[in-house]
Structure formats: C-alpha cells, structure tokens
Amino acid sequence: MALEKDDNKNVGQGAGAPQETESDLRQARSALLNILDDTEMARRLAVEERNKTLAIVQNFSDAILVFDENNSLELINPLAEEFLNAKQEDLLGKNMDELLDTPKTKALMEALGIAGKDFIEKVFRKEFMARPDFYLEITTAPLIMDSQPKGTLIVLHDITREKNIEKMKTEFVSISAHQLRTPLSAIKWTLRMILDGDVGPIASEQKEILEKSYSSNERMINLVNDLLNVSRIEEGKFLYKPEPIQLEEVINSTVNALQEEAKRRGLSLVFNNGGKEPLPMVKLDKEKMKLAVDNLINNALKYNTTKNGKVEISAEKLDDKQLRVTVKDNGLGIPAAQQARIFTKFFRGENVVRLEVDGSGLGLYTTRNIIEAHGGKIWFESKQGEGTSFYFTVPFA
Amino acid sequence: MVMAQKILIIEDEDIMRNLLSKKLKGAGYQVSTAKDGQEGMDLLEKEKFDLVLSDIIMPKLGGLEVMERMNQDPGLKNIPIIVVSNSGQPVELDQARRFGAKDWLVKTEFDPQEVIVKIKKILGE
Numbered sequence: 216m217a218l219e220k221d222d223n224k225n226v227g228q229g230a231g232a233p234q235e236t237e238s239d240l241r242q243a244r245s246a247l248l249n250i251l252d253d254t255e256m257a258r259r260l261a262v263e264e265r266n267k268t269l270a271i272v273q274n275f276s277d278a279i280l281v282f283d284e285n286n287s288l289e290l291i292n293p294l295a296e297e298f299l300n301a302k303q304e305d306l307l308g309k310n311m312d313e314l315l316d317t318p319k320t321k322a323l324m325e326a327l328g329i330a331g332k333d334f335i336e337k338v339f340r341k342e343f344m345a346r347p348d349f350y351l352e353i354t355t356a357p358l359i360m361d362s363q364p365k366g367t368l369i370v371l372h373d374i375t376r377e378k379n380i381e382k383m384k385t386e387f388v389s390i391s392a393h394q395l396r397t398p399l400s401a402i403k404w405t406l407r408m409i410l411d412g413d414v415g416p417i418a419s420e421q422k423e424i425l426e427k428s429y430s431s432n433e434r435m436i437n438l439v440n441d442l443l444n445v446s447r448i449e450e451g452k453f454l455y456k457p458e459p460i461q462l463e464e465v466i467n468s469t470v471n472a473l474q475e476e477a478k479r480r481g482l483s484l485v486f487n488n489g490g491k492e493p494l495p496m497v498k499l500d501k502e503k504m505k506l507a508v509d510n511l512i513n514n515a516l517k518y519n520t521t522k523n524g525k526v527e528i529s530a531e532k533l534d535d536k537q538l539r540v541t542v543k544d545n546g547l548g549i550p551a552a553q554q555a556r557i558f559t560k561f562f563r564g565e566n567v568v569r570l571e572v573d574g575s576g577l578g579l580y581t582t583r584n585i586i587e588a589h590g591g592k593i594w595f596e597s598k599q600g601e602g603t604s605f606y607f608t609v610p611f612a
Numbered sequence: 613m614v615m616a617q618k619i620l621i622i623e624d625e626d627i628m629r630n631l632l633s634k635k636l637k638g639a640g641y642q643v644s645t646a647k648d649g650q651e652g653m654d655l656l657e658k659e660k661f662d663l664v665l666s667d668i669i670m671p672k673l674g675g676l677e678v679m680e681r682m683n684q685d686p687g688l689k690n691i692p693i694i695v696v697s698n699s700g701q702p703v704e705l706d707q708a709r710r711f712g713a714k715d716w717l718v719k720t721e722f723d724p725q726e727v728i729v730k731i732k733k734i735l736g737e
Contacts, residue, residue, distance in 0.1 A: 396698045400719030401627045407723050408631055413638055436720045 278351075278371035282335065284364055286311045298345060298371055299323065311335070326353060327369070335367045342374070350378045381449075389446040395439045402432050434573055441577040444506070445560065448584050455500040455588055459612045462497050462504075462530055462538055463488055469508045470528060477516055482524040484516065494530060494538055498612040499589060507585040510578040511542040511605050517574065518567050519546030521602075537591070537608045545602035554597060558583045566599065616642040617735060618659070622652035622666040622678060623696065628719070632665060632696070635724045641731075649673025653681060656688055663731060668697040668704060676704075679711035692734050696727070 272279055278295035282288055287310045291303045299306075301319040311329045314320040326343040328336055338355045345351050352372045358365045406429040408414060410422060417425070447453040463486075470486045477484035515526040526544045533539035547566050549557055556562050561576040586593045586607045597603035619641045623629040629645050636643045644659065646652035650672040652664070664682075668675040675695060682688040692714045697704065705716055715730050 393699065396720050397625065400698060401625065401631075403720060404628065404631045404724055407725075408635060411725060413635060413724070440720070 277373075280369040280371075281358070281366060282311070282369070283366040286333065286335065286367070288314065289366065295371060298351060298373070323353075323371075327355070335369070343371075348375065350374045385446045385449045388442055389450065392439050392443040392446065396436070396443075399432060399436050399439065403429070403436065406432065438573075438575050441575040441581065444581050445577050448581065453503075453584070453588075455503060457498040457500050457589070459496045460499050460501055461493055462499065462540065462609060463494060465499065465501060465504050466508055466528060466530060466540065469505055469512060473509070473512055473516065476513075477526065480516055480519070480524070482516055482519055482526060484512070484526045485528070487527060487529040494532060496612045497538060497589075497609045499609065500585075503585045504589070504609075507582040507607075508540070508542075510582045511607075514578060515542055515544035515546060515603070515605075518564075518570075519544050519602075520570070521545050533608060537610045539606055539608050541604055541606050543602070543604040548599040548601050548603055549595075549597040550599050554595075557595070558593075616640055617662040618642045618644065619731070620644050620646065620652060620655055620661045620664045622646045622649060622664065622670070622675065624648055624667060624670040628667075628696075631724065632727065635727065636731075639728045639731075649675060649678040652678055656682065656691075661691055663735060664691055664693045665696050665727070665731075666693060668695060668699070668708070676707055676711060679708065679713065683712055694727070694730055694734065 272292050278298045279292045280295050281290040287308055288306050296303055299319050315324040335355055338353050341353045343351045343353050352374045354370045356368045358368050406425055410425050466486055528542050530540045549564050553564055558579050560580045563576040583593050590610045591608040593607040595605045619636055621632050624647055633643045633645050644655055646655055648670045666675040666678055694715045695708045695713045696717045698719050714734050
C-alpha cells in the first residue's frame with residue numbers, strides 16, 4: 216500500500232512531464248509491483264515454513280521446551296505439557312527462577328541444575344525421574360543464530376520402556392544366576408568329597424581329571440558371582456556396610472590368598488609395605504573392598520605372561536585426606552585404542568582375548584563401582600607390551 | 613564310651629543333604645536329616661540335638677522360620693545353628709544372625725571340610 220501511495224505521488228509530481236518519463240514511470244511502477252508480488256510470495260513461504268516447523272514441533276515424538284535469550288519460556292509443545300502435566304498458558308513467559316517455584320516444573324528445573332545460575336548448562340541424555348515409574352532423558356542445546364545466542368532448546372525423551380526392559384534384564388540375570396549357583400555348589404561339593412577320599416580311594420589319574428573339572432567349576436562359580444554382583448549393583452542391592460579399618464589388612468589378606476596362584480603362574484607378587492608405620496584408618500566395607508583389590512591383583516596376575524613377571528602393590532598417604540593404592544604389573548598392557556572402554560561392562564582387551572584367558576569382563580566395572588561407592592577414584596596408566604599400573608584412592612575415616 | 617554328638621541337617625536338595633550327611637558321619641558325628649523346615653521341626657521336638665545345619669530357602673518351612681520357632685522354644689533356643697545357604701546376601705545374613713545363627717556358609721564358597729572345622733569350633737572340640 217505504501218508503495219502505491221508513493222507511486223501516485225510520483226505520478227502526480229511528474230504530471231506534464233515528457234512522454235518518455237511517463238513510460239519510465241509506468242515501467243518503474245510495474246517493477247515495484249513485481250517486487251511487491253515477490254515479497255508477498257516470500258512472506259507466504261515464510262509463514263508456510265513457520266507453520267510447518269511449528270507443526271513438526273507440536274507433533275514431535277519428544278517433548279520440547281524453548282527458552283529465549285533472557286531464559287524465559289518461549290515455546291512448549293503438547294507432549295511437554297503432557298509430560299509435565301501442565302498447561303502452556305500457565306508456563307509461557309515465565310523465567311527459570313519462576314519455573315523453579317512452580318510445582319509442576321520444579322523437579323525438571325532442579326534436574327537441569329539451574330538453581331543459583333542464570334544460564335542453562337549443556338546436558339546430554341541426563342536421566343530424570345519425572346514421576347514414579349516415569350523416566351525422561353534430558354538433552355539441552357544452545358540455540359545459536361548468526362553466531363548469536365538466541366536461547367536454549369530442551370528435549371525430553373521418554374525412556375520409561377527402556378528402564379523397564381533394563382530392570383527386567385537385571386532381574387533375569389539375578390534370578391538365573393541364583394538358580395545356577397545351586398547345581399554349581401552341588402558339583403563343587405561332590406567333586407571335593409571324591410577328591411578328599413570321602414567316598415573311597417581314587418587313582419592318581421582319576422584325581423588329576425577331577426582336579427581339572429573342579430577348577431573349571433570354580434571358574435564357572437566366579438563367572439556367576441561376577442554376574443550376580445553386577446546385577447546387584449544395577450538393582451541397587453549392592454549394599455555397603457562400612458567400618459573403620461586398616462586398608463593394609465585387606466590388601467595383606469588378599470595378597471596372601473593369591474600367593475599360590477602367583478607361584479603357579481611363575482610370577483612374583485609383593486606388597487611393599489614392610490616396616491612402614493600403619494596408614495591412617497579408612498572406612499570401608501571390608502568384603503566389597505576385598506573384592507575390588509582381588510579383581511585388580513587377579514587381572515595383574517592373569518594378564519602377565521612375561522618372563523620374570525611381577526606384580527607390586529603399594530599403599531601410601533596421598534595427601535592429608537586420602538590413601539592411594541597402586542597395583543603395578545609388567546604384563547600385557549591395555550591397547551591404547553581400547554583404554555577408554557576398560558571400565559565398561561563385558562569389556563575385554565583384544566590382546567587378552569587372543570590369549571584365551573578366561574574372564575567375564577565384569578571385574579573392573581564392579582571394582583570401579585566399589586571404589587566410587589567408598590568416595591574414592593580409580594584410574595590407570597598402561598602401555599601395551601610394558602604393563603599396567605592401576606591406582607585408586609580411599610578417603611580417611 | 614563317649615556318645616557321638618548329634619547333628620540335624622535340614623536341607624531340601626537331595627544331593628547336598630546326602631553329601632553333608634556322609635561328610636559328617638565320616639567325621640564321627642551321629643546324623644539325622646530333614647528335607648524341609650517342617651520335617652526339621654518335627655525331629656527337633658522328638659529328639660535332642662547338639663547342633664543344627666540348616667538351609668534357608670526350602671519348601672513348607674524356610675530356615676529363617678525354623679530359627680524363629682527354635683528361639684521361641686526354651687528347649688531348643690540354645691542349640692547352635694549353622695546356616696548353609698546358596699546365597700551370601702548381607703540382608704539374609706543379618707537376619708540369620710539376629711535369629712541366633714552361629715555361623716554362615718555359602719555353598720559355592722566353602723568346601724565340605726570347612727563345615728567340619730566350623731562345627732568343631734562351635735561344639736568346642
């Protein structure tokens with residue numbers, strides 16, 4: 216409209232001008248009208264695109280919330296309303312602090328960790344229990360247009376089904392592992408009693424074969440125990456009963472129990488703590504910590520085929536808050552490319568698998584869980600062909 | 613002549629019950645067996661035992677219930693009990709201790725010989 220007005224004005228001003236000017240003006244007018252048409256078309260396209268985008272957002276299979284650059288809620292799709300059990304008109308325009316005070320969005324805002332902050336941190340696949348038996352996974356992403364921050368996108372993905380399947384899987388493992396232990400213990404006791412001569416004398420060849428089946432059965436028992444421990448960790452049933460204790464005691468008894476195994480493998484196993492004054496007490500679940508230390512030393516022994524192979528353990532005060540334990544071997548080492556994965560469930564090093572050394576791939580997963588549950592940290596240094604050192608810390612009691 | 617001490621084994625699994633019985637007889641004890649907690653209680657009410665070895669999970673009457681009933685019976689509450697179980701779950705262990713179990717053996721972790729060692733320790737031999 217504005218253009219046309221200008222146009223008329225121009226025509227008016229040009230009244231009485233030569234004919235070429237009039238035709239020029241006519242041309243200019245139609246050019247302007249063309250531009251107007253194009254603009255209108257572009258506008259219509261933009262509206263169409265906007266509606267399309269909105270339709271996608273509104274019908275998206277994940278819940279979406281968008282905060283503007285001032286951290287006020289700008290958009291919330293119907294699924295987000297459903298997940299939060301709230302109406303958009305009650306939420307739109309509110310800023311983060313206001314949403315933190317709104318009962319229906321309080322838990323989500325807390326999960327986003329915005330309290331005391333004026334921005335939304337980047338979150339990737341963070342688990343969030345919105346209601347009992349209703350689990351969401353939160354992912355946030357900054358909205359950046361022309362390298363300017365324009366707000367934050369929050370995506371909530373329903374993972375209730377995955378969580379339920381995971382729970383069923385854990386329960387399945389737990390139940391089957393329990394069921395497996397019954398026949399395994401019957402086999403263990405039968406073989407042991409035959410070997411001990413409780414049911415009559417046996418020939419040396421028979422004894423040799425039975426010893427082998429006995430140790431196969433022991434391997435099976437260990438595997439089932441590893442599975443049970445993992446499923447207990449995942450079910451949250453891996454209970455800790457900490458008591459004040461000398462860590463050296465735990466290490467000493469584990470090292471002593473493994474001396475025979477080390478000798479069998481031709482390795483030296485030493486705990487370098489002789490003559491030193493006792494370390495400060497730490498608060499530990501003795502049985503669990505034994506399991507963690509046993510896993511580390513066992514790995515160091517198992518994956519060591521070096522001549523003059525050795526495993527050295529030491530424990531010392533790291534600072535005035537914690538102890539550090541080192542389990543150092545000169546064995547196979549962990550391939551550099553696989554080091555990032557070693558604490559994952561079922562992980563086994565490719566160089567180790569080639570050796571066909573038995574193992575469940577659950578030991579380090581369990582060990583890390585135990586150390587972290589005690590408030591400690593675990594890490595390692597390793598070079599393939601040279602050996603591995605595992606370190607872990609335990610805070611003082 | 614000194615009378616052999618009497619031990620009651622309550623265990624639902626045939627093979628384990630027979631192995632335990634054989635092991636204990638071999639060590640010179642007099643042994644009676646029951647294949648569930650109910651049978652165990654019946655025997656406990658009829659005969660006098662010096663020690664009870666009991667499983668936890670059994671049909672009819674479980675090991676924890678047996679211990680609970682023994683605790684309520686003045687004639688039985690002083691008989692030492694060793695639990696022989698397939699599980700070493702801290703929750704069960706705690707419960708058994710509260711019911712007065714003297715010791716706990718996880719079947720997959722202990723050898724039969726160690727049962728004898730534990731029994732001897734408890735009976736003060």
